[in-house]
Amino acid sequence: MLGNLIGVLFDGIAYGSLLFVISIGLSVTMGLMNFVNLAHGAFAMVGGYACVLLMTRAGVPFIATLPVAFAAAALVGIVLERTLYQRLYKATHLDQVMFSIGLVFMAVAAATWLFGPSQQPVRLPDFLRGQVQVAGLGLGAYRLFLIAVVALVTVALHLTMTRTRFGSQVRASVDNAVASAGLGINVNRVFGVTFALGSGLAGLGGGLGIDVLGLDPTFPFKYMVYFLLVVAIGGAGTIKGGLVAAMILGIADVAGKYYVPQVGSFIIYFLMVALMIAFPAGLYGRKA
Amino acid sequence: MAGLATVARAAEPASTVAPRLPSDRWRATEVAFWLVVVAAFFLFPQHRVLGSQILITGLFALSLDLILGYAGIVSLGHAAFFGMGAYAAGLLAVHGWGEPLSGLVVAGAVGAIVGFATSFLVVRGSDLARLMVTLGIGLMLYEAANQLPSITGGADGLSGVSMRKVFGVFPFDLSGTTAYVYSAAVLFLLFLVARRVVSSPFGLSLRGVRENVKRMPAIGSPVSRRLIAVYTMSAAMAGVAGGLLAQTTQFVGLDVFGFPRSADLMIMLVLGGAGRLYGGVLGAALFMLAHHFLSDLNPVYWQFWLGLLLVVVVLFARGGILGAIEALRERLAQRREVSGA
Numbered sequence: 074m075l076g077n078l079i080g081v082l083f084d085g086i087a088y089g090s091l092l093f094v095i096s097i098g099l100s101v102t103m104g105l106m107n108f109v110n111l112a113h114g115a116f117a118m119v120g121g122y123a124c125v126l127l128m129t130r131a132g133v134p135f136i137a138t139l140p141v142a143f144a145a146a147a148l149v150g151i152v153l154e155r156t157l158y159q160r161l162y163k164a165t166h167l168d169q170v171m172f173s174i175g176l177v178f179m180a181v182a183a184a185t186w187l188f189g190p191s192q193q194p195v196r197l198p199d200f201l202r203g204q205v206q207v208a209g210l211g212l213g214a215y216r217l218f219l220i221a222v223v224a225l226v227t228v229a230l231h232l233t234m235t236r237t238r239f240g241s242q243v244r245a246s247v248d249n250a251v252a253s254a255g256l257g258i259n260v261n262r263v264f265g266v267t268f269a270l271g272s273g274l275a276g277l278g279g280g281l282g283i284d285v286l287g288l289d290p291t292f293p294f295k296y297m298v299y300f301l302l303v304v305a306i307g308g309a310g311t312i313k314g315g316l317v318a319a320m321i322l323g324i325a326d327v328a329g330k331y332y333v334p335q336v337g338s339f340i341i342y343f344l345m346v347a348l349m350i351a352f353p354a355g356l357y358g359r360k361a
Numbered sequence: 362m363a364g365l366a367t368v369a370r371a372a373e374p375a376s377t378v379a380p381r382l383p384s385d386r387w388r389a390t391e392v393a394f395w396l397v398v399v400a401a402f403f404l405f406p407q408h409r410v411l412g413s414q415i416l417i418t419g420l421f422a423l424s425l426d427l428i429l430g431y432a433g434i435v436s437l438g439h440a441a442f443f444g445m446g447a448y449a450a451g452l453l454a455v456h457g458w459g460e461p462l463s464g465l466v467v468a469g470a471v472g473a474i475v476g477f478a479t480s481f482l483v484v485r486g487s488d489l490a491r492l493m494v495t496l497g498i499g500l501m502l503y504e505a506a507n508q509l510p511s512i513t514g515g516a517d518g519l520s521g522v523s524m525r526k527v528f529g530v531f532p533f534d535l536s537g538t539t540a541y542v543y544s545a546a547v548l549f550l551l552f553l554v555a556r557r558v559v560s561s562p563f564g565l566s567l568r569g570v571r572e573n574v575k576r577m578p579a580i581g582s583p584v585s586r587r588l589i590a591v592y593t594m595s596a597a598m599a600g601v602a603g604g605l606l607a608q609t610t611q612f613v614g615l616d617v618f619g620f621p622r623s624a625d626l627m628i629m630l631v632l633g634g635a636g637r638l639y640g641g642v643l644g645a646a647l648f649m650l651a652h653h654f655l656s657d658l659n660p661v662y663w664q665f666w667l668g669l670l671l672v673v674v675v676l677f678a679r680g681g682i683l684g685a686i687e688a689l690r691e692r693l694a695q696r697r698e699v700s701g702a
Binding site: 186 | 493631665
């Protein structure tokens, strides 16, 4: 029983880490530009397909494809940000929602056309398969790897945000874009770089997640709710909030599906409405 | 909001034009619109089933327009009320109450009750919180309907909906004749209600909330109560639309609660032009006609073009089709003014 509980917790944390790395870019762009971007999952999908293509067509090992997934998604992100997203920063939320839903439709159709509607296979290297015995418990090797990678990313992100010049520029712009521009920060460039970084992290998460979340053209729709949830519950613009929210969601989802499978996804939706009512601005969000 | 631009533009020549109060008078274009609805009945007798579906979706879009176009509440889960209405009307008929009109009333009432109950969760919070709450309520109801097959029929849908004749005279037939007239009549009646509501002081206060939510309390308008009222009204209308669908198709599928239904609805409204009442009906007509006649096309391509159209509309044609027509008309009027002066 206790072993079960720890196993569920562990899987939940692994799942939550994945949600975190994909959603953190969305959280930052929402906090920074106040842009409701429903198309964030599409960037994760770009990363996922970059991974799969490199592995199946070019025979690149899995680990080596992850940086490419990051780069591919970041590149797509910066191109779209400069050409399209940028025009809509001042638009209403309705316009932004419609625009990004349009992008998702196009991404889904394009992915189906290019790669077919089926699930994409992923071949994990041997050392990431099977289980590792830790203190008498069998833990999935790949999930351990996931948690480790995300922990690394989180630390790196935290250091970037707190210790570097760019990080303080981002934080200043989140707090007050107008005042930051007045102080000589190139807010426009900060937006662009942040968007690319966020898309890249989503791409990395998409690549890491093929084994857990699966990858097919409907990916951006299937997980849209989860990514939005992380941001909405955590509060836009905070890394800590996103992390906590992703863990809550990951553990609740895995535990719900394990202990009460007959209720299905009901738990996660209920949790979402309940949390949104209790914390309309998110757990760590500033008061709207 | 799409309406903001038009309002600002209309206010520019303020010296010559008095502030435009909503006028309740019927314009020629409006009469023409309803004549088209009548004419379509006679011109395309073989497409009456599709026609009734368009009218029902138009009513559904009209209900969303009330909260989205006028009150500015972005909802991604309006199908919740549509579905509640559909199951209410469907279940009544399955359990022996096949009288259509009272069924519709019940469908509307159920929609209103659920709308009123959830409105308290929706009116508070930011756009993002509203988006998530409406989405969550819709998904929750979908899951609930899916998990209760003994009541709803689950994934197989609710079949065995047998309707009695409308007024005891007109049976629902396969040609869709009764369905078309019935849907058109219900749409027209509820449209009159919506039209009256948006040009009333209540409707004006809703626009005020949309344009500036902070100033409305300052001029003595209770924002939350206004929003709760319009949300409930909109939910009731959506419930009636759902009931209509259940009665005319005599079947209720799980997809009445689905997220695609809510998303498509919003797309129709935005394409047609939100905040104009007719935009939703027009958008629904164009969307469903395109979908019907392009269905030979691979659905994937349909999705791609739909997505592209959305992006283009948001970037270049805010206000949708009706917004574009209005802009054109205003430009023509300005040119006439300039040449006349």
